[in-house]
Amino acid sequence: MSPRSDEAATPGPTPGPAAPWALPRVVVAAPASGHGKTTIATGLLAALRRRGLTVSPHKVGPDYIDPGYHALAAGRPGRNLDPWLVGEERIAPLLRHGASAPTPADIAVVEGVMGLHDGAVGRRGHASTAHVARLVEAPVLLVLDTTAQGRSAAALALGMAAFDPRVRLGGVILNRVGSPRHETLLRDALAEVDVPVLGAVTRTAEVAAPSRHLGLVPVAERAPESVAVVRALADLVESTVDLDAVLDLARTAPSLTAPAWDxxxxxxxxxxxxxxxxxxxxxxxxxxxxxxxxxxxxxxxxxxxxxxxxxxxxxxxxxxxxxxxxxxxxxxxxxxxxxxxxxxxxxxxxxxxxxxxxxxxxxxxxxxxxxxxxxxxxxxxxxxxxxxxxxxxxxxxxxxxxxxxxxxxxxxxxxxxxxxxxxxxxxxxxxxxxxxxxxxxxxxxxxxxxxxxxxxxxxxxxxxxxx
Structure with missing residues (x-):
């Protein structure tokens, strides 16, 4: 990865609380739970931090556990963005607050929840990842579990994007790829529908954190092991994801105009x-x-x-x-x-x-x-x-x-x-x-x-x- 992208990703000094801020940002989403969002998001946070960037971590929804891993990877508090809990009018201000404190971030990474369009039951996608992506005007990076899929992965990505045209799909990361031939098949299919592939992770390269009845085991319960997991996730993303392309995608987000939450x-x-x-x-x-x-x-x-x-x-x-x-x-x-x-x-x-x-x-x-x-x-x-x-x-x-x-x-x-x-x-x-x-x-x-x-x-x- 070339050092030029570190400098290019830095948006400069943070403007005042109400002035527009050109904060690069990206939402990591998936078609459903279990596709590898947390693996990619956490690894992405840690890999970008290794580059010397200040990274602001965020999580869609109420979950407490994933933000613990985000915090460990980014070196600053993991924060939640949940329109149900705080009101949609506070989402962009809370993002700006989190990206400003304790120091201005160079990029914000937002991990989604469940499937891209899954939100509060019976509320037509309220509090979904797609909803939050719209509120913060961020492009979506879709993680696809490609197990037992070929060209259908392209149809799935296209459908996720077309379901709500207000959500901008900026690219995909292929997860659990079976072989080089499988990867080529997937890349060719996605090229047919003009969806960029920003990375590919093989099944053998997966890194897993231990889980319990309510999800992953929290970072605070297994600090030394958690540090090792986050380090391994950074290695994984560095070796399989085009970080320059992710940074370029994040820079396409428009300036944040909402004032920071105070x-x-x-x-x-x-x-x-x-x-x-x-x-x-x-x-x-x-x-x-x-x-x-x-x-x-x-x-x-x-x-x-x-x-x-x-x-x-x-x-x-x-x-x-x-x-x-x-x-x-x-x-x-x-x-x-x-x-x-x-x-x-x-x-x-x-x-x-x-x-x-x-x-x-x-x-x-x-x-x-x-x-x-x-x-x-x-x-x-x-x-x-x-x-x-x-x-x-x-x-x-x-x-x-x-x-x-x-x-x-x-x-x-x-x-x-x-x-x-x-x-x-x-x-x-x-x-x-x-x-x-x-x-x-x-x-x-x-x-x-x-x-x-x-x-x-x-x-x-x-x-x-x-x-």
């Missing part, structure tokens, strides 16, 4: 005097958190401190509120139970506590018979059934975060159930049923929300912490 403006500035400490759970058991959560809390006037329930025996000094997001507590139940000091502190903690999914399980009495914090009168257990999907919820009870009657959009992603399924003061209501728990200053449920779409939650939590 967390301070979103929350209206600090909530009051002082900076109350808000503890944000992390570590291997609680890896699910959007980068904007900490940014909004900080903008609202909080000092955000991390706490790892697997390792820390106490909350950070001066903690006035706690946020416990999602993750895999079932994989670490015994270790969580062994940290009796922190469990006892959380059981008696007087400040507001916000818990999503894994946090809900941790606050209960027991998970699969293993003792947890006992802050909520519930037990939880693993099941064989996956609960997954977007939710249109209404706040059912006042809490430190929300006011009854407010509409909130979120998503569920779990294989556990709780007994009972909701408290006397439920957190939410959707599909005619009460969900979750509001108990005193605790707000806990299975629903994941993105606070960029509901910034008032961050401000209210900081106000509650300060009081």
């Amino acid at each position: 967390p301070v403006a979103a929350v209206g500035g600090p909530a009051g005097a002082g900076r109350p400490v808000v503890a944000l759970a992390g570590g291997a058991a609680f890896t699910f958190s959007y980068a904007e959560t900490a940014e909004l809390l900080t903008a609202a006037g909080a000092t955000v401190a991390s706490v790892d329930p697997l390792r820390d025996s106490a909350l950070p000094a001066g903690t006035r509120a706690v946020v416990i997001g999602g993750g895999f507590p079932e994989a670490y139940a015994d270790q969580l139970a062994a940290n009796t000091a922190l469990r006892a502190e959380l059981a008696d903690f007087a400040g507001p506590v916000v818990a999503e999914c894994a946090g809900l399980l941790y606050l209960g009495r027991a998970l699969d018979g293993v003792p947890m914090c006992g802050r909520l009168d519930l037990t939880a257990r693993m099941t064989g059934r996956l609960t997954l999907g977007y939710r249109d919820a209404v706040v059912a009870s006042d809490s430190p975060l929300h006011r009854a009657g407010e509409p909130v959009r979120g998503h569920e992603f779990h294989r556990t159930v709780t007994d009972p399924g909701h408290g006397d003061a439920p957190a939410w209501r959707w599909d005619g049923q009460n969900r979750g728990f509001v108990a005193g200053r605790v707000h806990a449920s299975y629903l994941h929300t993105h606070w960029a779409g509901h910034p008032e939650a961050a401000r209210r939590l900081v106000e509650a912490a300060a009081s």
